[in-house]
Amino acid sequence: MAVAVVSDAEQPHLGKFLRASKAFQPGDLLLREEPLLRLRRWQDALAAANALRKAQLFVPEGESPSMRRLQQATASEADPETALFVRSVVHFNSFGAGPSGREQVVFPTLARANHSCLPNCLVDADLGTLRAVRPITIGEEVTVSYLDDAGLLMDVKSRQKELQERYEFRCQCRRCTSVDDTRRFSCTCGGDQLPERGRLRCQQCERSSEGSELFEAEEKAAKSLEAARSGDLEEEDEGHELMKCHRFTSKHPHHQLTFALANEFAFPDPEASQQAVLTILDLVLQMPCQLALETGRDLARRLAKNGKEEPARKALQQAAAVAMVLDGKSSIEEVLAEWGETRQRPVAVSKTSKTGDMESLVPEEETNWLQRQRKAAAKPTVKAKKSTPPAPAPASPAQPAEVLAKVGMAL
Ligand SMILES: [Zn+2]
Numbered sequence: 001m002a003v004a005v006v007s008d009a010e011q012p013h014l015g016k017f018l019r020a021s022k023a024f025q026p027g028d029l030l031l032r033e034e035p036l037l038r039l040r041r042w043q044d045a046l047a048a049a050n051a052l053r054k055a056q057l058f059v060p061e062g063e064s065p066s067m068r069r070l071q072q073a074t075a076s077e078a079d080p081e082t083a084l085f086v087r088s089v090v091h092f093n094s095f096g097a098g099p100s101g102r103e104q105v106v107f108p109t110l111a112r113a114n115h116s117c118l119p120n121c122l123v124d125a126d127l128g129t130l131r132a133v134r135p136i137t138i139g140e141e142v143t144v145s146y147l148d149d150a151g152l153l154m155d156v157k158s159r160q161k162e163l164q165e166r167y168e169f170r171c172q173c174r175r176c177t178s179v180d181d182t183r184r185f186s187c188t189c190g191g192d193q194l195p196e197r198g199r200l201r202c203q204q205c206e207r208s209s210e211g212s213e214l215f216e217a218e219e220k221a222a223k224s225l226e227a228a229r230s231g232d233l234e235e236e237d238e239g240h241e242l243m244k245c246h247r248f249t250s251k252h253p254h255h256q257l258t259f260a261l262a263n264e265f266a267f268p269d270p271e272a273s274q275q276a277v278l279t280i281l282d283l284v285l286q287m288p289c290q291l292a293l294e295t296g297r298d299l300a301r302r303l304a305k306n307g308k309e310e311p312a313r314k315a316l317q318q319a320a321a322v323a324m325v326l327d328g329k330s331s332i333e334e335v336l337a338e339w340g341e342t343r344q345r346p347v348a349v350s351k352t353s354k355t356g357d358m359e360s361l362v363p364e365e366e367t368n369w370l371q372r373q374r375k376a377a378a379k380p381t382v383k384a385k386k387s388t389p390p391a392p393a394p395a396s397p398a399q400p401a402e403v404l405a406k407v408g409m410a411l
C-alpha cells in the first residue's frame with residue numbers, strides 16, 4: 001500500500017496517522033477507499049454503529065466542551081449511548097461531501113490523516129480519494145486540512161481557535177509555529193512585512209520597524225469586518241464598515257483582511273476581489289486548491305463577459321492547471337474538454353475540509369450555485385456560529401461553453 005497507518009512512540013500526540021510509503025508528486029493518487037458511512041440524514045447513522053466500532057476511529061476520552069455538547073444532543077435518543085458514540089465518531093472523523101459539502105462521510109483510512117495548515121494532500125470525499133497537492137517524500141507524514149481553503153487564510157490565532165473549538169487540538173504545523181504568514185503589511189520596498197516578536201520585519205528588504213500604527217489600523221479594520229459579518233447591521237451601515245475596512249486593505253493588498261473582504265463580500269468589486277483572492281491564495285498556500293479553481297473559473301467567465309478575452313483565457317488556463325492536479329488529469333486540455341462536456345454540473349465544494357456539525361444537514365436554500373459556493377467558501381467550515389451575510393449577487397454567470405467560445409477554446 002502506498003500509505004501506511006502508523007503511530008510514533010516519540011510523538012504520541014499524533015495518535016495513529018498516515019505515512020507515505022513512497023514518494024509522490026502533485027496530482028498523484030495515494031489512496032481510494034469506500035466509506036464506512038455516508039450520512040445524508042441523521043436517522044441513517046445508527047445503522048452504521050457496528051462498522052464504526054470495528055474501525056476504532058478517534059474519539060476523545062473524558063470530558064470536553066464538544067463531548068458535552070454531543071452528550072446533550074443525544075440525551076433524548078432511544079439508545080443514547082450508541083447515538084453519542086456514532087455522533088462523536090462523525091464529529092471528529094467525517095469529511096464534507098455532496099453539493100455544498102453538507103453530507104458527512106467517514107472513511108476508515110482517510111480519517112487517520114492529521115491536520116496541517118500546510119497540507120500535502122487533499123481528500124475528495126465524493127470519490128473517496130486522497131491526492132497529493134505538494135511533492136511528498138518517502139516516510140513523510142501525509143496531512144490534510146480540516147479547515148476549508150478560506151479557513152487556511154485566517155490568521156494563526158483564528159485558526160488555532162477554530163481547530164481547538166471544533167477538534168480540540170492545538171495545531172503545531174510549520175505555519176502555526178513560525179511568523180504569521182497571513183498578516184502581510186506592505187513595505188515601501190514593495191515587499192511584505194510580517195509580524196515578528198511584536199515588531200514588523202520585511203521579507204524582502206529585511207527592514208525592521210515597530211509597526212504599532214499599522215497594528216492599530218489592522219485592529220480597527222478587523223473590527224469593521226467583524227461588524228459587517230455580524231449580519232446585525234442595516235445595509236447602509238454594513239457598507240460603511242466595509243468601506244472602513246477597505247481603507248486598510250487597499251494599502252495592504254496581501255493581508256488576510258483583504259482576502260476576507262474580497263472572498264466574503266466581493267468588495268470593492270467582483271473582478272478585483274477575485275484577482276485578490278487568487279493572488280493571496282497563491283502567495284500564502286502555494287498549492288492548488290478548490291477555492292482557487294472555482295474563483296479562477298468564475299473570474300474567467302466574468303472577464304469574458306466584459307470583453308477581456310486574453311485575460312479571460314489566461315484565467316481559464318490557470319484554473320484548468322489547478323483542476324489538473326486536484327482531479328489527477330493528465331493535461332490542461334483534458335480538463336478544458338471536460339468542462340465543455342459538463343457545463344451544467346458545477347463542481348462540489350468543501351472537498352478538503354472535514355465537516356461541520358450535524359446542524360449542517362439543513363434544507364438547502366434556493367440560491368443559484370454561484371452564491372451557494374461563495375457562501376460555502378466564505379464560511380469557516382467549522383461550527384459557523386455567526387452566519388455569513390449573503391455576498392452581493394454576482395451577475396448571472398456566462399456558461400463555460402460561451403466563455404470557451406469567446407476565448408477561442410475549441411470544445
Ligand atoms: Zn497549523
Ligand SMILES: [Zn+2]
Pocket residue numbers: 187188189190191192202203204205206207
Ligand atoms: Zn521592504
